[in-house]
Amino acid sequence: xxxxxxxxxxxxxQHFKSEVSRLCARIDSVEFDNANILEKNASLHxxxxxxxxxxENTGRRATDAMQLSNWNEQYSRKKNVIIFGFPExxxxxxxxxxxxxxxxxxxxxxxxxxxxxxxxPGKPDKPRPILVKFLRMxxxxxxxxxxxxxxxxxxxxxxxxxxxxNQGLLNRLYLHEDVTSAWYFNGHIYGTxxxxxxxxxxxxxxxxxKLKS
Numbered sequence: 001x002x003x004x005x006x007x008x009x010x011x012x013x014q015h016f017k018s019e020v021s022r023l024c025a026r027i028d029s030v031e032f033d034n035a036n037i038l039e040k041n042a043s044l045h046x047x048x049x050x051x052x053x054x055x056e057n058t059g060r061r062a063t064d065a066m067q068l069s070n071w072n073e074q075y076s077r078k079k080n081v082i083i084f085g086f087p088e089x090x091x092x093x094x095x096x097x098x099x100x101x102x103x104x105x106x107x108x109x110x111x112x113x114x115x116x117x118x119x120x121p122g123k124p125d126k127p128r129p130i131l132v133k134f135l136r137m138x139x140x141x142x143x144x145x146x147x148x149x150x151x152x153x154x155x156x157x158x159x160x161x162x163x164x165x166n167q168g169l170l171n172r173l174y175l176h177e178d179v180t181s182a183w184y185f186n187g188h189i190y191g192t193x194x195x196x197x198x199x200x201x202x203x204x205x206x207x208x209x210k211l212k213s
Contacts, residue, residue, distance in 0.1 A: 063204055066165075066203070066204075067202065070165045070203055071187070073163050074162070074166060074187050075187060077160075077162070078137065078187060079133060079136070080131060080132065080133050080134070080140075080161035081131075081132050081134075081144070081158055081159065081160060082129050082130065082131055082158070082159050082160075082161050083130040083132065083156055083158050083159075084122075084129050084156060084159065085127060085154075085156040085157055086098055086130055086154065086156050088119065094118060095114050095132060098117070098130065099111060101154055102143075102146070102150055105149055105150060105153055105154075107143070107146045107149070109139060109143060112135070113135050113136060113139035114132060114133065114135065116131075116132075116133045117130060117131070117133070118131060131161065144158070160184050168203070169202075169203050169205075170182050170183075170184065170189060172207060173189070173191045173201065173207065176191075176207050176208075178193055178194055178211055179191045179192070179193060179207070179211075180192050180193065189201045189202075199211060
Protein backbone atom coordinates (compact mmCIF):
# COMPACT_ATOMS: atom_id res chain seq x y z
CA UNK A 1 0.00 0.00 0.00
CA UNK A 2 2.77 2.40 0.98
CA UNK A 3 4.67 1.52 -2.16
CA UNK A 4 1.65 2.33 -4.31
CA UNK A 5 1.15 5.67 -2.56
CA UNK A 6 4.81 6.55 -3.01
CA UNK A 7 4.62 5.60 -6.67
CA UNK A 8 1.57 7.80 -7.22
CA UNK A 9 3.26 10.66 -5.37
CA UNK A 10 6.30 10.37 -7.61
CA UNK A 11 4.06 10.38 -10.67
CA UNK A 12 2.29 13.51 -9.43
CA UNK A 13 5.59 15.23 -8.70
CA GLN A 14 6.95 14.23 -12.08
CA HIS A 15 3.81 15.49 -13.80
CA PHE A 16 3.98 18.72 -11.79
CA LYS A 17 7.61 19.25 -12.72
CA SER A 18 6.79 18.53 -16.34
CA GLU A 19 3.96 21.08 -16.33
CA VAL A 20 6.13 23.67 -14.60
CA SER A 21 8.87 23.08 -17.16
CA ARG A 22 6.37 23.39 -20.01
CA LEU A 23 4.90 26.61 -18.59
CA CYS A 24 8.36 28.08 -18.07
CA ALA A 25 9.19 27.29 -21.67
CA ARG A 26 5.99 29.02 -22.81
CA ILE A 27 6.78 32.03 -20.61
CA ASP A 28 10.26 32.24 -22.13
CA SER A 29 8.73 32.00 -25.59
CA VAL A 30 6.19 34.75 -24.83
CA GLU A 31 8.89 36.98 -23.36
CA PHE A 32 11.01 36.39 -26.45
CA ASP A 33 8.07 37.26 -28.70
CA ASN A 34 7.34 40.37 -26.63
CA ALA A 35 10.96 41.44 -26.91
CA ASN A 36 10.76 41.02 -30.69
CA ILE A 37 7.52 42.99 -30.83
CA LEU A 38 8.98 45.80 -28.71
CA GLU A 39 12.05 45.88 -30.93
CA LYS A 40 9.89 46.01 -34.06
CA ASN A 41 7.73 48.75 -32.52
CA ALA A 42 10.82 50.77 -31.67
CA SER A 43 12.07 50.29 -35.22
CA LEU A 44 8.69 51.35 -36.64
CA HIS A 45 8.56 54.43 -34.39
CA UNK A 46 12.04 55.41 -35.55
CA UNK A 47 11.09 54.85 -39.19
CA UNK A 48 7.90 56.89 -38.76
CA UNK A 49 9.86 59.71 -37.10
CA UNK A 50 12.39 59.74 -39.94
CA UNK A 51 9.60 59.74 -42.53
CA UNK A 52 7.84 62.60 -40.74
CA UNK A 53 11.07 64.60 -40.65
CA UNK A 54 11.64 63.93 -44.35
CA UNK A 55 8.09 65.02 -45.19
CA GLU A 56 8.55 68.21 -43.16
CA ASN A 57 11.90 68.91 -44.83
CA THR A 58 10.40 68.27 -48.27
CA GLY A 59 7.51 70.61 -47.44
CA ARG A 60 9.91 73.35 -46.34
CA ARG A 61 12.01 72.93 -49.47
CA ALA A 62 8.89 73.05 -51.66
CA THR A 63 7.68 76.19 -49.86
CA ASP A 64 11.08 77.87 -50.22
CA ALA A 65 11.22 76.94 -53.91
CA MET A 66 7.71 78.30 -54.54
CA GLN A 67 8.48 81.55 -52.71
CA LEU A 68 11.68 82.01 -54.70
CA SER A 69 9.91 81.21 -57.97
CA ASN A 70 7.15 83.70 -57.16
CA TRP A 71 9.69 86.37 -56.23
CA ASN A 72 11.64 85.83 -59.47
CA GLU A 73 8.46 85.95 -61.54
CA GLN A 74 7.32 89.13 -59.81
CA TYR A 75 10.75 90.69 -60.32
CA SER A 76 10.56 89.92 -64.05
CA ARG A 77 7.25 91.85 -64.15
CA LYS A 78 8.64 94.80 -62.22
CA LYS A 79 8.50 97.22 -65.18
CA ASN A 80 5.07 96.08 -66.43
CA VAL A 81 1.60 97.54 -66.08
CA ILE A 82 -1.80 96.22 -67.11
CA ILE A 83 -4.47 98.57 -68.46
CA PHE A 84 -8.07 97.43 -67.97
CA GLY A 85 -11.08 98.81 -69.82
CA PHE A 86 -9.36 100.59 -72.72
CA PRO A 87 -11.68 100.28 -75.77
CA GLU A 88 -10.62 97.59 -78.21
CA UNK A 89 -10.79 98.39 -81.92
CA UNK A 90 -10.11 96.31 -84.99
CA UNK A 91 -6.77 97.19 -86.54
CA UNK A 92 -5.66 99.15 -83.48
CA UNK A 93 -2.00 100.00 -83.09
CA UNK A 94 -0.62 99.55 -79.62
CA UNK A 95 0.78 101.31 -77.71
CA UNK A 96 0.19 104.33 -79.97
CA UNK A 97 -3.60 104.37 -79.54
CA UNK A 98 -3.23 104.53 -75.78
CA UNK A 99 -0.31 106.99 -75.84
CA UNK A 100 -2.32 109.34 -78.08
CA UNK A 101 -5.21 109.33 -75.60
CA UNK A 102 -3.09 110.04 -72.54
CA UNK A 103 -1.20 112.68 -74.54
CA UNK A 104 -4.47 114.63 -74.68
CA UNK A 105 -4.23 114.73 -70.87
CA UNK A 106 -0.68 116.16 -71.05
CA UNK A 107 0.77 112.82 -70.00
CA UNK A 108 3.58 112.17 -72.44
CA UNK A 109 5.39 108.84 -72.67
CA UNK A 110 8.04 108.31 -75.34
CA UNK A 111 7.07 105.25 -77.46
CA UNK A 112 10.73 104.17 -77.45
CA UNK A 113 10.37 103.60 -73.69
CA UNK A 114 7.88 100.79 -74.32
CA UNK A 115 9.37 97.39 -75.10
CA UNK A 116 6.05 95.71 -75.88
CA UNK A 117 2.31 96.33 -75.64
CA UNK A 118 -0.35 93.76 -76.48
CA UNK A 119 -3.74 92.47 -75.44
CA UNK A 120 -3.99 89.55 -73.04
CA PRO A 121 -6.97 87.27 -72.25
CA GLY A 122 -9.65 88.91 -70.12
CA LYS A 123 -13.28 88.62 -69.08
CA PRO A 124 -15.98 87.93 -71.69
CA ASP A 125 -17.87 90.92 -73.14
CA LYS A 126 -15.18 93.34 -71.96
CA PRO A 127 -12.14 94.82 -73.72
CA ARG A 128 -9.12 92.60 -73.28
CA PRO A 129 -6.54 94.12 -70.91
CA ILE A 130 -3.35 95.61 -72.36
CA LEU A 131 -0.02 94.42 -71.00
CA VAL A 132 2.64 97.14 -71.30
CA LYS A 133 6.33 96.42 -70.74
CA PHE A 134 8.53 99.46 -70.13
CA LEU A 135 12.21 99.75 -70.93
CA ARG A 136 13.00 101.67 -67.76
CA MET A 137 11.39 101.82 -64.33
CA UNK A 138 11.37 105.63 -64.49
CA UNK A 139 8.94 105.55 -67.43
CA UNK A 140 6.57 103.24 -65.58
CA UNK A 141 6.68 105.52 -62.54
CA UNK A 142 5.93 108.53 -64.77
CA UNK A 143 2.76 106.79 -65.95
CA UNK A 144 1.72 105.71 -62.46
CA UNK A 145 2.11 109.24 -61.12
CA UNK A 146 -0.77 110.19 -63.42
CA UNK A 147 -2.75 107.01 -62.83
CA UNK A 148 -5.64 108.68 -61.01
CA UNK A 149 -6.10 111.28 -63.76
CA UNK A 150 -5.92 108.70 -66.55
CA UNK A 151 -8.27 106.29 -64.78
CA UNK A 152 -10.89 108.99 -64.27
CA UNK A 153 -10.70 110.66 -67.69
CA UNK A 154 -10.37 107.53 -69.83
CA UNK A 155 -12.49 105.33 -67.55
CA UNK A 156 -9.77 102.70 -67.37
CA UNK A 157 -7.84 101.07 -64.54
CA UNK A 158 -4.05 100.91 -64.55
CA UNK A 159 -2.54 98.23 -62.35
CA UNK A 160 0.83 96.66 -61.62
CA UNK A 161 1.43 93.30 -63.28
CA UNK A 162 1.09 91.07 -60.21
CA UNK A 163 1.73 87.31 -60.18
CA UNK A 164 -1.15 84.88 -59.67
CA UNK A 165 0.11 83.96 -56.18
CA ASN A 166 0.52 87.58 -55.12
CA GLN A 167 -2.93 88.42 -56.48
CA GLY A 168 -4.35 85.54 -54.46
CA LEU A 169 -2.66 86.95 -51.35
CA LEU A 170 -4.12 90.39 -52.07
CA ASN A 171 -7.59 88.88 -52.44
CA ARG A 172 -7.24 87.13 -49.07
CA LEU A 173 -6.18 90.41 -47.47
CA TYR A 174 -9.09 92.30 -49.05
CA LEU A 175 -11.51 89.80 -47.49
CA HIS A 176 -9.86 89.62 -44.06
CA GLU A 177 -11.88 91.28 -41.31
CA ASP A 178 -8.79 92.63 -39.53
CA VAL A 179 -7.19 94.19 -42.63
CA THR A 180 -8.35 97.67 -43.60
CA SER A 181 -6.32 98.03 -46.81
CA ALA A 182 -3.89 96.03 -48.94
CA TRP A 183 -1.64 96.91 -51.86
CA TYR A 184 1.32 95.90 -54.01
CA PHE A 185 4.51 97.96 -54.04
CA ASN A 186 7.92 97.24 -55.56
CA GLY A 187 7.62 93.46 -55.56
CA HIS A 188 5.96 93.05 -52.16
CA ILE A 189 2.45 92.89 -50.68
CA TYR A 190 1.48 95.16 -47.78
CA GLY A 191 -1.56 95.64 -45.60
CA THR A 192 -2.71 97.76 -42.66
CA UNK A 193 -4.56 96.44 -39.62
CA UNK A 194 -7.36 98.01 -37.59
CA UNK A 195 -4.80 99.99 -35.57
CA UNK A 196 -3.29 101.52 -38.70
CA UNK A 197 -0.07 99.50 -38.42
CA UNK A 198 1.52 98.36 -41.67
CA UNK A 199 2.62 94.76 -42.28
CA UNK A 200 4.43 93.07 -45.16
CA UNK A 201 2.97 89.70 -46.16
CA UNK A 202 4.26 86.67 -48.01
CA UNK A 203 2.22 84.13 -49.97
CA UNK A 204 2.37 81.44 -47.24
CA UNK A 205 1.81 83.72 -44.25
CA UNK A 206 -0.97 83.02 -41.77
CA UNK A 207 -2.60 86.45 -41.92
CA UNK A 208 -4.04 86.37 -38.40
CA UNK A 209 -0.72 85.32 -36.86
CA LYS A 210 1.17 87.87 -38.96
CA LEU A 211 -1.06 90.67 -37.69
CA LYS A 212 -0.25 89.69 -34.10
CA SER A 213 3.52 89.70 -34.64
